[in-house]
Amino acid sequence: MEKKTVIVTGASSGLGKAIALSLGQAGYFVVVHYNTGQEQAERVVASIRTSGGCGTSLQADIRNLQACRQLIETTTRETGRIDALVNSAGVKIDAPIETMRETDFDKVMDVNVKGVFNMCQSVVPIMFSQGAGAIVNLSSGVSAVGYPNMVNYVASKAAVNGMTRALAKELGPKGITVNAVAPGLVETPMTDGYDAARKQAYIERVPLKRLGTPEDIAAAVKWFLSEEAAFVNGQVLFVNGGLH
Ligand SMILES: NC(=O)c1ccc[n+]([C@@H]2O[C@H](COP(=O)([O-])OP(=O)(O)OC[C@H]3O[C@@H](n4cnc5c(N)ncnc54)[C@H](OP(=O)(O)O)[C@@H]3O)[C@@H](O)[C@H]2O)c1
Secondary structure (H helix, E strand, O other): OOOOEEEEOOOOOHHHHHHHHHHHHOOOEEEEEEOOOHHHHHHHHHHHHHOOOEEEEEEOOOOOHHHHHHHHHHHHHHHOOOOEEEEOOOOOOOOOOOOOOHHHHHHHHHHHHHHHHHHHHHHHHHHHHHOOEEEEEEOOOHHHHOOOOOHHHHHHHHHHHHHHHHHHHHHHHHOEEEEEEEEOOEOOHHHOOOOHHHHHHHHHHOOOOOOEOHHHHHHHHHHHHOHHHOOOOOOEEEEOOOOO
């Protein structure tokens, strides 16, 4: 059977990397997308190949629509099809509202909201032509409950939930599912700056009494892309140990 192709954005690091490795093991041809982390992305591709899978790395700043179109074009030229898109690339720049810089508000919106829009808009023509496709967006637990000093990030992830639900309705009739995974706190470069006390306080609030792992998140993404989830559309799945 022909290999399925998936593009994982932000796969040079953290959750995107874990998702790319897991989908590589599951038999997908994986496009390991990166922005600045070329070496890291190449190492992810090498790991996929070492464990018997296939993939390639491609660069794009997802804030730039033209760059996203180019990424889709290059992938389509190489593989002939794109079965799935996982939008994991994201940024978080925290500050109290009174000192949050306008540039940091804009950057978080540009990457987390416009970047997801740019990738979805760029990939839908090929998915339309296939009559099938699946998109999974990375949201966040804070999108539902809020968090202090993260007004830009929380707003961006609430927008991701909204885009997920809107696109599920718009693209469903064309055979494309759109869902989101909303992780709780997971140790990745994004959360490296959190001190031990903050992590411990968080764990105490989680019913399952631990942090999530990148593999917990990758498993949920893989399920959304599987045949078992073929009738699941427009859902935001909170993978956070039950913290609400
Ligand atoms: N970690 C958590 O606790 C957590 C919790 C909830 C939700 N999330 C969400 O999960 C996703 C992955 O987070 P993570 O923890 O894996 O973060 P991470 O380790 O910091 O990785 C972020 C990724 O985003 C890419 N990226 C950043 N700006 C970009 C841009 N302008 N264009 C293209 N790519 C860009 C980076 O690429 P380069 O490094 O190559 O530049 C990197 O691969 C994010 O959407 C995040 O909001 C994370």
